[in-house]
Amino acid sequence: MTKVELSTSERLVLEIIRRTQISTRIELAKKLGFSTVQATKLTKGLIEKKLVVENATPSGVRGQPTKNISLNPDGLYAVGVSFSAEYMEIGLVNWLGAIKKHETVKLENAHSLDTLCHSIEAFVESAIKEYRLAKRKLCGIGISLPGDFLKGRRKINAVYFPEMEDIDLLETFSSRLPYPIFIENDATSASWGEFVAGAGRKLNHFLFIHIGHGIGGGLIIDRRVYRGANGNAGAFGAPFPDLSKARPSGTDLLKHLQASGEKVNDFADLRSLSIEGCSPLKTWIHNASQQLIGPLTVLARAFDPDAVVIGGRLPMHVLASLVKGVNTDAFCQADRHRLPVPDILVTELGDLGGVVGAASLCLENSVFADRAI
Template structure:
C-alpha cells in the first residue's frame, strides 16, 4: 500500500476545493472571478486537485467554457468501524465518492487485532486495484463511545469493545498500522457523512444529525465544520434518554419487538418484521418521534441549524416515518414564528453513514484550516 502523505493545502487551494464541493462543476474563468484569484495562478495551484469536465455545449465565438470539478485522484482515504460480529471498511476518493466497500466477519474486541485485520485487508484490496496507488491520506475510525477528560482519542466505549476503553486509540492503532489515524465518535462521523451529501452541503451551512443505531447519538455541523465542543462530546444526545427508560434507539426497538413476541436478534432482522409487527412499529415510531421532536426543538433553539437529519441503522421506511412525524410535530411547535425553521430529512445512507463519515474525516481535515 502506498505510504500515507500529509496533504497540506494553502488557503487558496482550500477555497477552490470547497467552492467546487458546494457549488459543483464551475467554469475556470468564473471560478477565478468568484474567488478573486488570477486565472494563471488558479491553474498552477489546482494541479492534481481539479479536472476538466468534457462538454459538448457550444458557447459561440472564442474558446468553449470548460467547467472544472474536484479530481477524484487528488487523494483517497479509508474509514473503518467495528460492529458486533463484523468489521466494515470503505474507501473514498478526493471527491468523496466511494471506491469500494467491504465487510468481513470479526469477533475480536482487541483494538490491536482490529488494526492488524484492517491492515491485512487493505493490503489485499490495494493490490487488486491500480487506482488506489495515488496519494493516501489516512484512516478514520468511528468508535461507539464518548470522549474522556476532553481527549477525543480516549473513549468510554460500549461493553462489547471493552478493551478499547480509556486507551490512546490514535497511538495504539497508528503504531500497528503505520499510518495517520483519526478517531471519531460514531454519531459525529455519521453527521459528517450526512453533511457531505450534495443535497445537504449545497443548501446548508449547519445541520443537526440524530443517529439511531444500537444507541441514540447526535452530531453537529456548524458553519461547515464538525463541531465537537469543549470536551469533544457535542451531540451526546443519549444523555437526554437514559438507557433505563424507553428511548429512540435501535436496541429499544429490538426489546419492544421481543416483548411483543418477535424472534429478533439484531437490527438486520427488522426488515422482515415490518409487516407482521406493523402495530408495534406504529406505536414505537409515534413515541420515538415525540422524543426526537423534544430534542430537535431544543437543538433548533440553541443552534439554529439549516437542517435536521434523522439517520441510523433502522429500515428506510422507519426513518422516513420518523422524519415525517417529527416534521409534523415541529410545524406545530414553530407555528407563529417568523424566523426560518430547518428542513427535516430522513437519511438515505442508513448504517453506512458511520463508516463513510470515518473515511471523510481525513479528507475533511485537509479542507479545514484547523491544524
C-alpha cells in the first residue's frame, strides 16, 4: 500500500483547513507566516493530490471571486473497528469522520483472532470494490479495544476479552491484516470520534464519559487527545472498583435487566426497550445518573472543560435519559452559583463513536500535523 507522502508544511495546511473547515490562500499564509506565493504553491500541490478542493465564491465586490479551500471528502479513508460482547462493528470512514459503509458482525468461535481478522479483511475488500476505492486512499485500520493498556500500549488488561490477554496487539493484528494498523482503547477512540464528527467538534476541551462494558472515558485538551503515561487517561470508572456492586456500567445494566427477567445479552438488545415501558431500565438509569453526579463534579472542577459528553455502547435513548438525570442542580452543586458549569451533552455518534474515532485516529497518525495552530 502506498503511504501518503506529505511535507510538514502540507500537513500544517491540512490541519488549518480542518480546523477552520473553509479557508483561503491569504488566510493560510497569515496563519503559517508564509507568503501568499508559498501558500498558493502548497495549495496547488494538495489540489493535485486530490486532498483539497478549491471553489470560487462571489465576494459581492468587483474583481476576482474569493477562492475557498476545503478538504476533499473523498481524499482519504480509514477503517474503524470496535467490539461489544457479541458483536463487532466495522466502518469505512472518510477523513471528515463520515461513515460511508458500516457492518455489524456477530462474533463466533470465542472471538478467535483469525476469525476477527478474516471478517475485517473481507469488509475492507468489499468496501474497496463497492466504492471503487484506490488502495492508496486507504490509510489503514484503526482497532478500538475494550480494556486498559499495559506499559508500552502494546498489550491490554483484557477483562472482557480474555483471548486478547498477554499478546502484542499491534504485532498480532499487523501479521494478519495487510494494512497499516493502529490500536487504541474504546473510550479514547469514541472521544476522538466525538471531536471529529460529533458533539465535541466545536469544543476545544471536553471530557468524554464512555459507558461500555465498564466505565471509561477520554480527555480532549486543546483539541488533542490526552492519553497519559500508559494510554489509560480517562479511566473514570475508578470510583466504582467493585464489579459485584451496582455501578453505572453497561455490564451492570445488562445484569440488572437479566435479574429482572429481561432477555438481553448485549447492548443491541437494549434498543427495543422503552424506558417508560421497562421499569428496571428506568430504575437503573436513575441510580446510574445519581452515581455519576459526584465523580463528574470532581472531574469538571479538576479539568474545567467546555463540556462533559456522555456516550458509549448504550442506545441513544438510554444515554439521553442518563444525561438528563445527571444534568441537574446537583451537578457542581457547591459552587454552581459562583463558577461556570460545563455543559452536559449526549453523544451525537452513539455506539458508532468508537468506529469513527478508531478510523480517525488512524488518519491522524498519517496525515495531520501534530501541533496546535
